[in-house]
Amino acid sequence: MGQTREGTMANWTRVGLSVLLLLCGCATNGGAGPAMPAAMGAGARYAIAIDRVAPLRLHVTATLPSVADRLQMSTTRPGGIDVLDRQGWPGIVSGLRAAAPDGSPIGVEPVGEEGWRLAREATGPVTLHYQVDYAPLVALDWPAANESGYADADAIVLAGRSVFITVPGQSASHVGIDAPEGWHVASPWPGAGDGPGFVAGSVPDLVDNLFVLTRHRPDSVRSEGFTVTLVPLGHWRQASTEVRGTVDPIARQYTRLLPVEGAPPYLMVLMPQRARGGESFRNSFAMTVEDPPGPGNRARWGNTLAHELFHYWNGWRLRGKDYAATQWFQEGFTEYMANRAMLEAGLVTPDQFLQSLSTHVANYRRLESTLEAPGTRKGPPLYSGGALTAFLWDVAIRDASEGERDLDDVFAALWRRTDRGARDYDWRDIRAALDATQMHDWEGFRQRHLSGREALPIVEALRTLGLQLVEKAGGQPDVRRDHAAATSARALRAQYGLD
Ligand SMILES: [Zn+2]
Known part of the structure; x- marks a missing residue:
């Protein structure tokens, strides 16, 4: 993996x-x-x-x-x-x-x-x-x-x-x-x-x-x-x-x-x-x-x-009933949790973390399928699309709960719900873990962005976290801090550890 x-x-x-x-x-x-x-x-x-x-x-x-x-x-x-x-x-x-x-x-x-x-x-x-x-x-x-x-x-x-x-x-x-x-x-x-x-x-x-x-x-x-x-x-x-x-x-x-x-x-x-x-x-x-x-x-x-x-947890124990249709979760969420763990442990700087977000945006732009139906094509576009989905959910939960809860709570709920991975999960389990963490239109998100082809609302999530997406020369995406961000967004960004 x-x-x-x-x-x-x-x-x-x-x-x-x-x-x-x-x-x-x-x-x-x-x-x-x-x-x-x-x-x-x-x-x-x-x-x-x-x-x-x-x-x-x-x-x-x-x-x-x-x-x-x-x-x-x-x-x-x-x-x-x-x-x-x-x-x-x-x-x-x-x-x-x-x-x-x-x-x-x-x-x-x-x-x-x-x-x-x-x-x-x-x-x-x-x-x-x-x-x-x-x-x-x-x-x-x-x-x-x-x-x-x-x-x-x-x-x-x-x-x-x-x-x-x-x-x-x-x-x-x-x-x-x-x-x-x-x-x-x-x-x-x-x-x-x-x-x-x-x-x-x-x-x-x-x-x-x-x-x-x-x-x-x-x-x-x-x-x-x-x-x-x-x-x-x-x-x-x-x-x-x-x-x-x-x-x-x-x-x-x-x-x-x-x-x-x-x-x-x-x-x-x-x-x-x-x-x-x-x-x-x-x-x-x-x-x-x-x-x-x-x-x-x-x-x-x-x-x-x-x-x-x-992957000891997400991949070998937490396992999707449908292997291909859950690779966005298995690989993408694993990558995002790794990125965030490195940031939280102080093993990468906030700027290095933002650089990895920029790379995910660039990779995701090359995804030619939906996240749930990648066919036999695995690789960076799918993984990065999954990682950005994890990022979006993390930001949405932090924002709605005023920093009280985050994506960790979703994993903890899924871990309990699947009896520590003894039972394979499907979308209903993921949605239930999300609902248990924070009420939101998760079903609509899935229909638009996971089973559907609508692009992930990355710019909006970045704005919520006091960040912005800038196109560098050559069209390379660059995620940066937004110095004009709203006070609430700056507070969320500081709490996330990106200042
Ligand atoms: Zn992997």
Whole structure:
């Protein structure tokens, strides 16, 4: 769900289930946390070892519940990589053997990108042995590293979807990872309380996430029972103080607004490649930047961190029933909340915030569809249109409530209304959250500007906040303070933090 690489989501498939897990624990191997349920039932166990360092190959031993005759892998994968295009993740699995509880072998038959079929049903847990051979990705120098994996002398970063074979109906999974001597494991799963390893609460938590083996000890920040584990790699290592100083206040704002006490740890992997990109997972993300990160360019990389982190709430938990028709909310409101969090944390100046509003106006002018019917076209015009919608609503609520309420209250209401994202939302939920915050003609707004083609009333909202839209030479929009603004508008602008 990054701003520039939307690769795996581009086929508009939905990944994972909207299950909110309330597990506690910490991010390092062997930390305190919940034990596996005493009755494992549909639980699974995995032991992962490095079978060959270069090119990377893993050896996986798995004990899976015998609830079906299917073995599965995620079908979500980056496009444009030959082996994955043709065979899916099973294309990098080799030497797969299955055995019944008595040790007798069970035949496995490939059934394409989705996995394999077992020749017979076992009467108890099925044991698998297999290798995951990343040689085809290494040969291409780890293409789409944020989405699949990456290894160098310092770290191994892997997407769960590339590693885990699962069965339908599988519940929690214990994951043991045999790291090289002196290395650390960072994962988005709580530690298993009764020993080393981790517990992923569901198959989506297992496969729609990243985990990392690294030579350097990961950093972490904690806020309101929410732990963010930071793994800065390559050129990010020199900026680890700035990264920590950015994530800490942002995570505090988000967790105060949308509480998630006892949630599993969240993992941020800051990848060493020099390119602009990012990929969001259920409890983790990976991102890359072009220029070495530091204090000078924090407005840019910090906003991306803030954007990706807010997807933990808006995107992975708050989810629209209709994926395409709610991207204006999922992406646009995430971007606006990131912009505002950066301003409120003092990580960007008011002028930098106004500059990002100007960019949204310029991007939105290129939107060729309505906000609710973007077809298959995602990207800056849609995201910025969504961000401006968030801005307009925030301003309207602040204005009508004389600064008592704002867009935060809408998110809080939607969070409660969807039972913290356990239930998918539609427009009626959004409207109810808006009505609960501030009465207004929200339905009319939707018909004109979201499902309809009427342009967003940006100039009017800017005026309400004591701002104005000026066209620079070349027609570039420029949002500025209006020195002739009315007293009430100046008061609202000051309260917003733009003076
Ligand atoms: Zn996004």
